[in-house]
Amino acid sequence: MDNNLTLYNTLSRKKEEFKPINPPHVGLYVCGPTVYGDPHLGHSRPAITFDLLFRYLTHLGYKVRYVRNITDVGHLENDADDGEDKIAQKARVEQLEPMEIAQYYSNRYHLFMDALNVKRPSIEPRASGHIIEQLQIVKEILDKGYAYQKNGSVYFDVEKYDKDHRYGTLSGRVLDELLSTTRELEGQSEKHNSFDFALWKKATPTHIMRWPSPYSEGFPGWHIECTAMSTKYLGDQFDIHGGGMDLLFPHHECEIAQSVAAKGKTPARYWIHNNMITINGQKMGKSLGNFITLEEFFTGNHKLLNKAWSPMTIRFFILQAHYRSTVDFSNEALQAAEKGLERLMNALEQMEKIKPAGQTTFDIQNFKNKCYAALNDDLNSPVLIAHLFEGTKVIKAAVAGKESFTKKDLETFIHTMHLFSEDILGLKVETEGANPHPQILEGVMKLLLEVRQQAKNVKDFETADRIRDGLKQLGIEVRDSKDGAEWVVKTP
Known part of the structure; x- marks a missing residue:
């Protein structure tokens, strides 16, 4: 198919004419959200960017398999290899099962993406549902000699990999610079180098999310998840990998290293990154x-x-x-x-x-x-x-x-x-009849909460509770505090 579409390829740092591996089929993989909180403005940028790409490629006649993952395990605090899992942390605070947290915020994410008229992807895999595939790739990397085991955890050996290939092809980072600017961090002494990254982590006794493996009862590293899911649904090499610019290093850099180590090739031919808000x-x-x-x-x-x-x-x-x-x-x-x-x-x-x-x-x-x-x-x-x-x-x-x-x-x-x-572009008319304007909803809620507060002031708790319970049935939770009452939409 000849359409003269050019895309900026982060890997080559220039615009290139888009030529799929197997036209008219196109494989598109985009790193999706970590579902431990409500989506914010930053989440809308990659969703809308790659929705535009998905819509345009489809319009041009391509058969696009769009895969956007959900990260529901293995993403630790500060994007590091130590600390608490972000979803497990939320589950501990709210006294819920981690998968309750993941499901709830996945639903919330879909609710707001639908409001933004973002099309659903062809496949939306979850990291927790692909542990077997992740362990298989960990084994392949170990067999190729680019990883090592330590105390039940498995780490990618960046220095050894860099000798045979080159670590930093996407971000432009040079390993010598990483060696001079990184230091051994507390709790990372089991690594050969501080910039090595976890493929599999042994779970501590208090870690909630864990699975059996040949190495230990533990959980996958953040980076291995996308490698496993993109490979399963798009093959060893596909057309486009996308995500926010904040994922360029280390996440996408690590994905490249893992794929080259395990499969002998860079996973995607085009790497596209949207900028921040x-x-x-x-x-x-x-x-x-x-x-x-x-x-x-x-x-x-x-x-x-x-x-x-x-x-x-x-x-x-x-x-x-x-x-x-x-x-x-x-x-x-x-x-x-x-x-x-x-x-x-x-x-x-x-x-x-x-x-x-x-x-x-x-x-x-x-x-x-x-x-x-x-x-x-x-x-x-x-x-x-x-x-x-x-x-x-x-x-x-x-x-x-x-x-x-x-x-x-x-x-x-x-x-x-x-x-x-x-x-x-995915723009549409928003009719007030089908979808009440947010300002109207805000005004109605303000009035209801004022009536409820007046009822409480005169100790008419039956009326106050009836307003609260009625709103809850409609999916609106009222939260009382010393400064008054707040409300939040809790269900789609």
Whole structure:
């Protein structure tokens, strides 16, 4: 298939013409979420980026097998090889089974991705469901001599691997630099080198999540999970591996090393990474107080938000920037995105008012070619959006009688505008009847909580409890604190 699509390949650090291994089939693997908390704004960037890629490749006629994993075990604190599993930690705090935590937040993730109109992947494997496959690859790496056992754990020998291959091909890191800048960390003395990484970890007596293995009762390392799942569903080598730029090192670097050690080849031919989202110029983080969940965006329930923002506004806001550039959140930027989205959606509705004429005064083919050229140039969504805004001006002029289309050309123009706006960019009209506006929900909840507080003030606890219990049945949990009551949507 010849379509002139170019993608920026992190491995070669340049744009390359996309040529699948086995056209028209395309294998796409994207690192999905670690499900131990509500999805935040940062989760939306890779989801929307690779949703755009999935939609466009499918439109071009490719048969895409899109695999996006769920990490539900083995991701430890600070992305290290020691500490507590993030899901197990949440389970211990909330006194639940780890898989309850994983299932609950997986459901939450799907709820918010659906709201953002992100398509479900072809396959969504869980790390905990592929322990056998992970142990098989650990064995292959050990058999090839690129790993070692120590006290029931198995570690990848980075230094030995680097002598035969090269560690750092994706990130550009040099092993000598790692040797000079890393130090032996407390609790990592069993490693040959501090930059070696775990393939399998022996579980401590208090570790909740564990499985039997030839080495110990333990759990897999974070990096081996993606290698096992991508290999199982896409083969030893596939077309595209994607994820956030924060995963480039060490996660994706380790995936390459594992695959080369076990299979003799780099897993993916194209490595695509989206950039991060900052908030007022700062990286998002709980310690900085600028950590905003998607639910808080949709309800406006956060101190940094001056109102609720709809899911489509968030999607449009992210698509307005190229996926490899940083996106800086501010209320002003979201307000501009909201206005831009409204302008585009209104124009799509106005097209129905255009009446066919005897001639066409607008170069539709050139317009269509420019839209394709934008996406063929490394998924340049902001340039595509600029062309679509050019289309809105033409629509306005046509409605006013200043542009004209024959019946056939009008059909082509309408189809092109809908195709790129809705089918490929994934934008849609949000109707208040089918999906109540977050601001309305926020206002209703504020009123209900005020009525409940008034009932409590006069010791009418029956009414107060009835409001709380009724909301709970609707999936809204009310949490009382010394500063008043807060609410959170708990179920899809």
